[in-house]
Amino acid sequence: MALFNILSVIIYLVCIFLCMRGHIMPVYMSIIIEVSIYSTIAVYYIGWKSGSYNFLFSIVPIIIYFGSYLFKGIRRWIIVLALAMIFNLYALLYIRYSNVNPVYEMPGTVRNIMMIFSSFVMFFSVVFYSSIYIISSEIEMMGLEMTNKQLSADASEDALTGLLNRRGFIPRVEALMQSEKPKHFCVAFCDIDNFKLINDTYGHDCGDEVLRHVTSLIKNEMRDCDICRWGGEEVVILMKDYDVASAKQKIEALRKLIASSPVVFFDKRISVTITIGLAKYMENFRKAEDLIKIADERMYYGKQHGKNVLVFED
Numbered sequence: 158m159a160l161f162n163i164l165s166v167i168i169y170l171v172c173i174f175l176c177m178r179g180h181i182m183p184v185y186m187s188i189i190i191e192v193s194i195y196s197t198i199a200v201y202y203i204g205w206k207s208g209s210y211n212f213l214f215s216i217v218p219i220i221i222y223f224g225s226y227l228f229k230g231i232r233r234w235i236i237v238l239a240l241a242m243i244f245n246l247y248a249l250l251y252i253r254y255s256n257v258n259p260v261y262e263m264p265g266t267v268r269n270i271m272m273i274f275s276s277f278v279m280f281f282s283v284v285f286y287s288s289i290y291i292i293s294s295e296i297e298m299m300g301l302e303m304t305n306k307q308l309s310a311d312a313s314e315d316a317l318t319g320l321l322n323r324r325g326f327i328p329r330v331e332a333l334m335q336s337e338k339p340k341h342f343c344v345a346f347c348d349i350d351n352f353k354l355i356n357d358t359y360g361h362d363c364g365d366e367v368l369r370h371v372t373s374l375i376k377n378e379m380r381d382c383d384i385c386r387w388g389g390e391e392v393v394i395l396m397k398d399y400d401v402a403s404a405k406q407k408i409e410a411l412r413k414l415i416a417s418s419p420v421v422f423f424d425k426r427i428s429v430t431i432t433i434g435l436a437k438y439m440e441n442f443r444k445a446e447d448l449i450k451i452a453d454e455r456m457y458y459g460k461q462h463g464k465n466v467l468v469f470e471d
Contacts, residue, residue, distance in 0.1 A: 158202055165191055185223050189239060192216045193246055200250050204259030208272035210250055211279040213243050218286035315386040317365060318372040326385035330395055330445035334438065343404040345394040346434040346452035347375070350464040352390035355427065363422045364390075367429055370420045378411050393449060401437045401469065408433055409467050416465060430465035432456055 168191050172184040192212050199209030217240065224236035263271065313325025321329075333342055349355075349371055356364040368390060375384055375392060383395040396404050412433055420427045434455030442448045455468040 158198060161195060161198055165195060181223065182227060185219070185227060188216060188219055189243075193243070197246070197250065200254050200259075202260045203263055203271065204261075204268070205251070205255045205257075206272065207259075207263065207268055208275035210247055211275035213247050215279045215282035217243065218283055218290070222286055222290045318369060318386050320372055320376070320384050320386040320392065322386060323388075326383060326387075326393065326395070327445050329383050330448065333395070333397065334442065334445065334448075340438055340440075341398055341400055343396040343399045343401060343435055343437045344448050344452045345396060345404070345408050346387070346436075346449065346456040347392040347394065347431045348433075348456055348460065349390040350430045350432055350460075355429075359422060359425065359427065363420075363425075363427070366422050367420050367427065370418075371415055371429060371431065374415055374418060375411065378414060379407070387449075393452070401435070404435055404437070405467065405469050408435055412465070412467055432459040432464050433467045434459060435467060435469040 168187055172187055175181075175184050192215070196209050196212045199207065199212070203209065220236060220239045220243070224233070224239065228235050313321060315322045330344070333340060349367065352364065352367070355367055372384070372386065372392060375394065379394055379396070382397065385393045385395070387393045394408075396407070399407065412431060416428075416430045418429075420429055434452040434457070436448055436452035436455065438448055455470075459466045459468040
């Protein structure tokens with residue numbers, strides 16, 4: 158048994174090396190075979206009452222948990238076969254050696270210590286590997302939840318500006334329209350003036366920087382609002398709990414702020430302005446797009462009549 162224990166230590170050192178290299182299957186098989194042989198030899202030499210058969214049960218969590226990781230689909234029958242092999246080996250050892258004197262008869266105290274030790278190994282193994290499985294499952298679930306949240310954010314947010322996109326914005330407008338509470342809100346449709354000229358003159362990298370600069374100013378000034386990159390250089394702002402008068406004042410201040418805050422791109426200072434159309438929600442609007450369309454049309458009117466203006470009525 159001492160010689161076999163030396164061999165066991167070598168086997169487990171090799172298993173650690175294989176785990177570090179990512180070779181789990183040979184480790185899985187080696188542990189099952191080593192424990193099965195060790196338990197058989199121990200029962201034969203020091204007797205059934207030493208409790209050495211408990212080592213068989215100590216590898217049951219390894220067979221199940223690591224097997225679930227290694228085998229998928231129909232191959233998971235390998236786990237069932239491994240468990241059946243362990244149980245059959247236990248049954249054979251019991252039938253053959255439970256009433257047979259061992260090769261080496263240990264004193265009662267030593268035998269009791271061996272029984273307690275083997276029982277502890279079995280108990281510790283079940284608790285330890287079950288805990289690892291639970292913790293790893295929780296970590297995996299947390300990872301999936303974070304991934305799902307990120308996917309949801311990616312589906313509803315614009316990658317360049319971090320603003321909502323249409324998919325994330327429209328439901329928020331519709332939720333306000335369908336609310337039973339009094340509905341006092343406005344929508345502002347903003348468009349960066351001469352954006353194509355900026356791209357053509359300074360390049361698309363500069364255009365992206367201008368867009369980030371403008372949207373950053375909008376986010377800072379309109380913290381209580383939902384903001385959407387509608388498309389290209391267009392930004393739509395949902396101004397909750399704003400009447401027309403307060404919305405006009407807030408949006409006009411935003412327009413002036415942007416006009417007075419040039420974009421610095423390398424050694425260039427680029428003046429940027431926006432044209433804005435403002436629309437108030439009315440009960441006759443059926444869809445969010447109806448309200449946004451009114452604000453868009455007013456913005457377009459401002460584009461045709463000078464730019465860098467706020468248009469709030471037809």
